[in-house]
Amino acid sequence: MSSSALSSDLLDRFAAIVGEKHAVRDAAEIAPHLVENRGLYHGASPMLLKPGSVEEVSAILKLASETGTAIVPQTGNTGLVGGQTPREDGSDIILSLERMNRVRDIDPVGNTMIVDGGCILADVHKAAAEHGRMFPLSLGSEGSCRIAGNLSTNAGGTAVLAYGNMRQLCLGLEVVLPTGEIWNGLRRLKKDNTGYDLRDLFIGAEGTLGVITGAVLKLFPQPLGHQVAFAGLQSVDDALTLFKNASSLCGTALTGFELMPRIGVEFTTRHIPGVRDPLDTAHPWYVLIDISTSDSAETAERMMSALLEQGYEAGLVQDATIASSETQQKAIWHMRESMSDAQKPEGGSIKHDVSVPVAQIPQFMAEAEKAVVAAMPGARVCAFGHMGDGNIHYNISQPVGADKAEFIGRWREINKIVHGLVLHHGGSISAEHGIGQLKRDELASIRSDIEMDLMRRIKTAFDPAGIMNPGKVLKA
């Protein structure tokens, strides 16, 4: 079936590097690697390579550079912008890091951990917990996403507010360059000012500058206090005021502040088994407040009570509940994290992963809803996300009864409306998911020529043969 542009001789040479057993040519076995979660991209590829060592990755990329063969690195295949999907012409070989999944070293005193690029995020959590430590990156897909993918997309998730995204959570990297050369930058230092910041260049490069085969991650003490509350509010304005209060009161103990609309609560209680509305009556907006404290459990309790009390008195909080057990805490988080999945049974969904300066969220949300509904009467805006980071997943479910394909066909048109407002507010069209294929041309259209040119100069300097994940982030 695969009308590959790659000769079988060439494929044999790649297979010889990892051994036939780890060079998959079976179309059925390759198939799941050709599609991504949203079904927006369907690629083709004649071969999936599963190297078992940094040296094998190096040999693959060296051969790729010499023969001009394109390589698409893939980890958990959970990306949302098509960055991990091969192109449609079958000229890309997929390189999977799934066999390179060891925790190489863990240092609970220095609070660092060295892992292979193919480590699954949940396994990293587990290993840290076994040593009484915590790795804070937390995502809906943590059971299948892998560290090299998290790094390549500079993943964010729900704990960015207090701990930062992957760029802040990584101290050092090991990268195989497109030429096959290995850069060992596995440093474990908090401070190191010795030359250009190569690490942060590879982080967020979406696999276009090299393959991340190892990383030094930062660990943190497990918090002693943890409180989760769910509050019903009248408006996004009130949510912003409450967020500012929470920031002032809790500082970095504020580990989550998530905004959700009524419709999102309806979708999750309707479609996600076990999810129920924690409050008795309906409210237009909700926030999930997460507080973690290092000194004692009492501090977290005190902070949460004070915040909600203040919120009631100021008329910001209409009703609220504090989770009284870890099970309840997880249930509240589960509602938030399943909000995107809960849209699926409601038909098509046009998605945006945007950010604006935090203070401008209410105005942006109001303007965007007005514009979207004007363009498409009946569209159901289900916008939720990390309010404290200014990052809103501005998702839109199709009008009830509309044709799904026709609705999805208006993706670009609706994107243009929402992104136009985002840019007007000095925001970003990709807050945490990256560029991949989905936003590549749009990026080029909104950024200055000099910015695109600098990016291209870096790409050429690092990947002169143009073999690393071509067509992602930048045009091939």
Next chain:
Amino acid sequence: MSSSALSSDLLDRFAAIVGEKHAVRDAAEIAPHLVENRGLYHGASPMLLKPGSVEEVSAILKLASETGTAIVPQTGNTGLVGGQTPREDGSDIILSLERMNRVRDIDPVGNTMIVDGGCILADVHKAAAEHGRMFPLSLGSEGSCRIAGNLSTNAGGTAVLAYGNMRQLCLGLEVVLPTGEIWNGLRRLKKDNTGYDLRDLFIGAEGTLGVITGAVLKLFPQPLGHQVAFAGLQSVDDALTLFKNASSLCGTALTGFELMPRIGVEFTTRHIPGVRDPLDTAHPWYVLIDISTSDSAETAERMMSALLEQGYEAGLVQDATIASSETQQKAIWHMRESMSDAQKPEGGSIKHDVSVPVAQIPQFMAEAEKAVVAAMPGARVCAFGHMGDGNIHYNISQPVGADKAEFIGRWREINKIVHGLVLHHGGSISAEHGIGQLKRDELASIRSDIEMDLMRRIKTAFDPAGIMNPGKVLKA
């Protein structure tokens, strides 16, 4: 006097861009810009340009690229590695940002501030405080250093433990490229995954990739609680244990943890007016503990008391005092911050700005002292610094009565001993000061060929004419 390689015709063309008034040719006026604080480097230059706008900086760099004229950007001239000093042959023109020192915008709701590159750090502090906010970067030289210099060296200082260094404190940049093109990356977003991380490439590049003319800085709420304590300890091992306890107890409320040796306390009390030993008896080692809390003053008090009590009980703390007023807090910090200056009256001082993984500080300190004293009997090690970051200013005062010039003549030899141990422990030879001229050749000797090559490729891609601060970080 200046035997410049630059023709007066060419100098006239540069002067025309900023106007004669702001194009200094007077040798006496240029002189202070040719030397740096430690007296290690003495450069030469026929002209000091003081542009008043981004457009003038752009015109200067455009002309420089066209004519192959080297430009050395200079801000507060407080750098410690010769990165801001022109070369000795008089072929560099100095570009000072001192006239571009405006606070462009301040947003206390979004907690951001946009400043010119030439803003003095203390003025940034002041402007933030006027709006009830705080900018946490704190350095001994804050009265004269300027933001573009802080960014270009990825400055650290005393608050890195809780707030990070400049890379963590900056959201966006405006940079004039060596070609004169202007990159406007003045974004104010906490999350923005749209392409390669250009910002972090310019931060820490020591003015070799472009001139930073503007920056978006992160602001923070002013803490409600602030406690400073000074404790006498038996050993560096005890200091490490106390640091670990403090980290667990305070989390990110631990805003400073500075290690100091007895000899440093002796030097400061002897030479710095007004400094007195806060404790009654002498101890081999000292730590300064700084705690800032966002929720209340009581939390900081409670944390500090609990930490010291625990420390007494465990036999870690021999004696301690908690500052009872802001004046006392400042006095304790002043002792720490004047420790480098206090070495001057003691004769020559060979300095190192190194970091090692935090847990390895005690072993590194013991090994380094042994090796240094073996090589130079009577050498007085005055090693102090940011223990929580693993960053030690490993300074060595000359033996009493030794010849200063002869002592300083052994700088490289002693460097080699200390840096050898640093590298053995996986550390950095420049934790916060950068590379400049001082450590350029050493960097090339300790880093892999591929790492140096990647840096050179970036340099060439951004500065094809090689005019930006040549000879700094990388060989010209």
